[in-house]
Amino acid sequence: MVKSLIEITNETGLHARPASEFVKVAKNYKSDVFLQKEDKKINAKSILGILALCLNKGSKAEIIVDGEDEGMAMEALTDLINNMVE
Amino acid sequence: MKGIGASQGIAIGKVFLLEKVEVIPNDTKIDMDSVEDELNRLEKAKEKTKDQLSKLYDDTIAKVGEKEASIFDAHLMLIDDPILEHKFKGYVSNNFYVAETAVRLAMNEVSHMFEELDDEYLRERAGDVIDVCTRLIYNLAEVEIVNLQDLSEEVIVVSKNLTPSDTVSMNFNKVLGFATDMGGKTSHVAIIARSLEIPAVVGMKNIFSKVENDDILIIDGCDGTVIINPTEEEITIYRSKQKELKEEKNELQKLADKEAITIDGRRVKIAANVGIEKDVYNALKNGAEAIGLYRTEFQYMDRVSLPTESELFEAYKNVAVKMGDKQVIVRTFDIGGDKHINYLNCPQEMNPFLGYRAIRLCLDRKDIFKTQLKAILRASNYGNLMIMYPMITHIEQVRQANEILNQAKLELHNQKIKFNRNIEVGIMIETPAAATIADLLIKEVDFFSIGTNDLTQYTIAVDRGNQKIEYLYNSYHPAVLRLIKKVIDESHKAGKWTGMCGEFAGDEKAAVLLLGLGLDEFSMSPTSMTKVKRIIRKCNYSSSKKIAEDLLNISSVDEVENYLDNYINNNNLKEG
Numbered sequence: 001m002v003k004s005l006i007e008i009t010n011e012t013g014l015h016a017r018p019a020s021e022f023v024k025v026a027k028n029y030k031s032d033v034f035l036q037k038e039d040k041k042i043n044a045k046s047i048l049g050i051l052a053l054c055l056n057k058g059s060k061a062e063i064i065v066d067g068e069d070e071g072m073a074m075e076a077l078t079d080l081i082n083n084m085v086e
Numbered sequence: 087m088k089g090i091g092a093s094q095g096i097a098i099g100k101v102f103l104l105e106k107v108e109v110i111p112n113d114t115k116i117d118m119d120s121v122e123d124e125l126n127r128l129e130k131a132k133e134k135t136k137d138q139l140s141k142l143y144d145d146t147i148a149k150v151g152e153k154e155a156s157i158f159d160a161h162l163m164l165i166d167d168p169i170l171e172h173k174f175k176g177y178v179s180n181n182f183y184v185a186e187t188a189v190r191l192a193m194n195e196v197s198h199m200f201e202e203l204d205d206e207y208l209r210e211r212a213g214d215v216i217d218v219c220t221r222l223i224y225n226l227a228e229v230e231i232v233n234l235q236d237l238s239e240e241v242i243v244v245s246k247n248l249t250p251s252d253t254v255s256m257n258f259n260k261v262l263g264f265a266t267d268m269g270g271k272t273s274h275v276a277i278i279a280r281s282l283e284i285p286a287v288v289g290m291k292n293i294f295s296k297v298e299n300d301d302i303l304i305i306d307g308c309d310g311t312v313i314i315n316p317t318e319e320e321i322t323i324y325r326s327k328q329k330e331l332k333e334e335k336n337e338l339q340k341l342a343d344k345e346a347i348t349i350d351g352r353r354v355k356i357a358a359n360v361g362i363e364k365d366v367y368n369a370l371k372n373g374a375e376a377i378g379l380y381r382t383e384f385q386y387m388d389r390v391s392l393p394t395e396s397e398l399f400e401a402y403k404n405v406a407v408k409m410g411d412k413q414v415i416v417r418t419f420d421i422g423g424d425k426h427i428n429y430l431n432c433p434q435e436m437n438p439f440l441g442y443r444a445i446r447l448c449l450d451r452k453d454i455f456k457t458q459l460k461a462i463l464r465a466s467n468y469g470n471l472m473i474m475y476p477m478i479t480h481i482e483q484v485r486q487a488n489e490i491l492n493q494a495k496l497e498l499h500n501q502k503i504k505f506n507r508n509i510e511v512g513i514m515i516e517t518p519a520a521a522t523i524a525d526l527l528i529k530e531v532d533f534f535s536i537g538t539n540d541l542t543q544y545t546i547a548v549d550r551g552n553q554k555i556e557y558l559y560n561s562y563h564p565a566v567l568r569l570i571k572k573v574i575d576e577s578h579k580a581g582k583w584t585g586m587c588g589e590f591a592g593d594e595k596a597a598v599l600l601l602g603l604g605l606d607e608f609s610m611s612p613t614s615m616t617k618v619k620r621i622i623r624k625c626n627y628s629s630s631k632k633i634a635e636d637l638l639n640i641s642s643v644d645e646v647e648n649y650l651d652n653y654i655n656n657n658n659l660k661e662g
Binding site: 011012015016020023024042043045046047048049051052054085 | 160163164167168169170196199200203205207208211215391392394
């Protein structure tokens with residue numbers, strides 16, 4: 001299992017298109033992907049889960065990936081977060 | 087019955103009631119042994135739902151556009167969402183509910199969760215969850231989802247309301263017209279109907295409960311009349327009206343590729359006002375020589391955050407390419423007033439039309455403005471674009487806006503991105519202040535475009551939405567006419583030109599007068615262009631000038647209108 005702390009920096013936050021992009025990328029990997037904000041942890045392959053987490057610009061959260069391709073998945077997801085501009 | 091005529095034309099035909107069926111809740115429980123079967127049934131219904139959604143997505147991309155289709159892509163993601171999936175399965179496997187009930191319970195739970203959140207965007211997502219789950223329930227219950235794709239005969243669609251997902255799946259070849267209980271002139275159904283040139287009457291309040299399938303209906307989208315089960319005589323009357331309209335339309339269509347030139351050789355430009363992509367198609371079909379007003383507000387609406395430079399660029403480029411070498415005047419966004427955008431967090435105002443809107447907002451939020459200007463500049467490399475600033479009252483606003491434009495140019499230059507360095511810049515004249523100092527403003531810009539809707543509202547100080555005083559709103563008021571004259575004259579003195587992009591420009595009766603005042607470009611909704619062209623082609627410029635001069639000295643609005651009505655009738659200007 002790998003964990004990585006992220007901060008949301010794009011204007012929209014993890015909503016709308018950025019959120020669905022995140023789900024699409026997460027689904028490319030076999031590993032389980034979770035997002036945890038404070039004590040709330042959700043399945044990050046669920047758009048509903050991500051939306052309900054209300055990750056706005058400036059929010060901090062932890063990406064948790066667990067499974068055979070966890071390294072690759074984590075790299076792809078943190079890249080995505082860091083390059084979100086919208 | 088009377089409603090609001092939202093799209094011109096007459097339709098006579100059978101009623102097709104677009105009814106949304108309710109699946110009756112079923113709380114029966116299943117045996118422990120049938121859990122597996124029930125889960126299989128759920129899985130099959132899900133697959134069916136996904137197929138429908140994919141098809142809707144593809145059809146919408148093909149027929150309407152990618153932006154409109156994206157909703158079905160979102161639905162496709164929802165139907166596979168692990169949270170919903172987990173809840174569906176839980177209600178079946180642990181609580182032994184039938185699948186329909188399981189889906190309904192999950193739907194309620196999740197949609198309530200979103201409805202309670204303090205965020206408008208998320209509350210709307212609750213609607214998506216309900217939409218998708220309802221579709222799934224229909225498929226489980228094997229209730230046929232009314233599919234307007236398969237209409238077998240020509241019908242008039244009657245509904246309480248029509249949503250985008252109702253209309254995208256419609257086979258428009260079989261739809262003669264629309265009549266709905268809800269909606270106004272700018273509602274979704276009205277816009278769709280106009281762009282497809284199908285008659286529509288909206289805001290009927292209770293037509294849905296008054297008619298049945300196969301009733302015969304006449305709808306007149308010009309004046310909003312609807313007749314249920316008309317007499318033979320009424321049908322005959324409307325058939326002949328319909329024929330007249332159709333003949334007129336055919337006649338007018340012949341004018342589409344002709345020039346707007348008077349008998350004595352004065353040539354003016356007939357241009358279109360556009361907002362959405364479909365308008366550009368209609369503009370070209372009806373012979374637009376230019377786009378006199380490209381409204382750019384739509385790219386900012388119905389979303390949760392600002393559009394990016396590349397999104398805007400793509401939209402502008404698209405229009406620029408479609409129009410080729412024809413000029414396209416891009417008006418920078420006119421937000422504020424009655425067009426409120428949530429994510430900009432603009433405070434509520436007592437007098438929004440006198441408040442923080444258009445160029446005032448742009449010069450305050452320079453970052454947003456510069457992004458738009460850069461997008462327009464980038465697109466200027468692909469066509470013949472011009473820029474226009476709205477709501478100018480002060481000369482400093484023009485200078486400041488141009489300053490930001492220069493910064494935008496510099497940034498693009500440094501990024502080595504190509505654009506038209508000599509892009510022309512104009513302003514909208516829609517305040518009495520701007521009209522009065524037109525002689526000073528023209529020194530700073532390349533052209534003017536008169537926005538008569540606001541100019542009339544501000545000159546006469548009348549709120550069009552207030553029913554008690556809306557009768558005062560009239561662009562034939564001599565004060566408005568004199569301002570129009572001043573603006574045109576000042577631009578000509580400076581060797582420049584003036585267009586008009588308010589509703590007045592598309593008013594057949596006003597055409598003679600505006601021609602006489604020297605207007606160079608008439609920009610209007612695409613469907614009015616040929617009518618105005620017809621009048622201009624029958625006019626004499628020198629006599630129009632005299633008429634305009636006379637009318638500026640008539641003090642009463644009624645007299646001005648009567649004079650023009652008589653002139654048009656006496657000279658048969660409206661005939662082919």
